[in-house]
Amino acid sequence: MKSLVPVILILLATTQCGSCAKILGVFSIPGRSHYLLGATLMKALAEKGHDVTMISSFGEKEPPKTKGTYRDIVVTEVIENMNEMIKEQKMNMFDREKGNPFLETIIIGYMMPKMMEPVLGNKEVQKLIHSDEKFDVVIIEQFVNDAEKALATHFGAPLIVVSPVGANSWVNTIVGNPGPTSYIPTVLTDYLVPMTFCERLMNSVLHVIGQIIYHLYVYPTENAKIKKYIPNGPDISDVLYNASIVLMNSHPSLNQPVPYVPNMIDVGGFHVKPPKKLPQDLQEFLDNAKDGVIYFSMGSNLKSAEFPPEKRDAILRTFAKLKEQVLWKWEEDVLPGQPKNVKLSKWFPQQDILAHPNVKLFITHGGFLSTTETVYHGVPILAIPILGDQKLNAKSAMSKGFGLVLPYSELTEDKLTQSIQEILNNPKYKDNAKQISENFHERQVSPMETAIYWIEYVIRHKGAPHLRVAALDLPWYQYYLLDVIGFLVLVSSVIACISYYSIRAVCKKLCKKGKSKKLKQK
Known part of the structure; x- marks a missing residue:
């Protein structure tokens, strides 16, 4: 029996390695x-x-x-x-907020x-x-x-x-x-369904422009990279x-x-993980916030420290009036005019913070990962979208009832205060966030x-x-049945022409017979 032990161990090791x-x-x-x-x-x-x-x-x-x-x-x-x-x-x-989807499509395709x-x-x-x-x-x-x-x-x-x-x-x-542009907005728009006629028109044009940029510039550029860097590249x-x-x-x-x-x-x-224990200073800050906590982060690519002075001051004046505590992801060591209720850090463990029961609101740029994490934990959002898919994510959160959108160009002390108070004082946002969170968690695995x-x-x-x-x-013209449509148009045109000339010929004959009868009668 002892002699079988090494064999069994070898078989187990082989089996385990075989699955790697x-x-x-x-x-x-x-x-x-x-x-x-x-x-x-x-x-x-x-x-x-x-x-x-x-x-x-x-x-x-x-x-x-x-x-x-x-x-x-x-x-x-x-x-x-x-x-x-x-x-x-x-x-x-932050200047990218002024860009339109057509400009964003060109910038992404080129850059x-x-x-x-x-x-x-x-x-x-x-x-x-x-x-x-x-x-x-x-x-x-x-x-x-x-x-x-x-x-x-x-x-x-x-x-x-x-x-x-x-x-x-x-x-x-x-x-x-299939991705019909009639009811599926392109990722760089902020259109909600059902789209209006103008939105469907713009959505379709944007899709076509995107495909043209890809086929005329992006794909040839990517093909050149393959040939340059990969031996015998496909x-x-x-x-x-x-x-x-x-x-x-x-x-x-x-x-x-x-x-x-x-x-x-x-x-x-x-990518969302079960919450871990927070650093002691953060844990105490969140635990002791009797009136709740607002978490504010513009993500990893957008930096709050680059807010223009007028926008930054509007945010500071708004936060200073709040009874809630604020965690602000700020990328510099000092924030001039920092209110007493605001705690700064260049980095925060976002997922673990959103999991804390005292977090009442997430002010965010509306990035998809941040939106996913806030839904996972059932926290309502106030979105200040700037670029990419952020505007669509923000509008979607608003349409689902677990957040509001404050356009960056409209960010003022009054509007920021009004938006924050609406979310904090109206229970529907928290209720909707919790309901969507339940839907999000409802999976077999x-x-x-x-x-x-x-x-x-x-x-x-x-x-x-x-x-x-x-x-x-299938070639693209076959996928969209353009060859079939062309054939049907051609056959229909031929039939229509034959019918037209046949009817015309019959009419001419009838007219001639009619005329000949009249002449005979005279």
């Missing part, structure tokens, strides 16, 4: 919120026992302790690129490919590309960075795409998902539609219900378990090609 996969994650967008999504997912996969390699713009300060391995490849050049672009254009992020240029050219990434390593799956965030999808082809692995927001034209196109057309599944950071309680093809999986909120299941499913099924819809194999 080598996974490459690419979350290179230079935004902390984007990195948070990717890092949370990759660390969870490493904790499950998989061997993870993570390419990002940030990286971990200390290697996470996991059952599997976790290797960081940090591409700092992307952040340097972004900062350089901001300096060159003398761009204040993102240039900003992301260093990823594939990074020294460590090049070492990886030219190594003999193989991966079982490659996971890439979808955000105007399509050249990175060629890594999956290069390493001979299935491709999984993560969408940081819900279904949109960037994602729908690559998996053949053509962009061969990798664009290669995703086995798309993990959608969305959920029907937050996002508008829309059609999904079978390989689109909702995992919205997978957690979103992270869902994400990991489907990633491992793709590995087990060698890319799961059976989930791929036939629409991806």
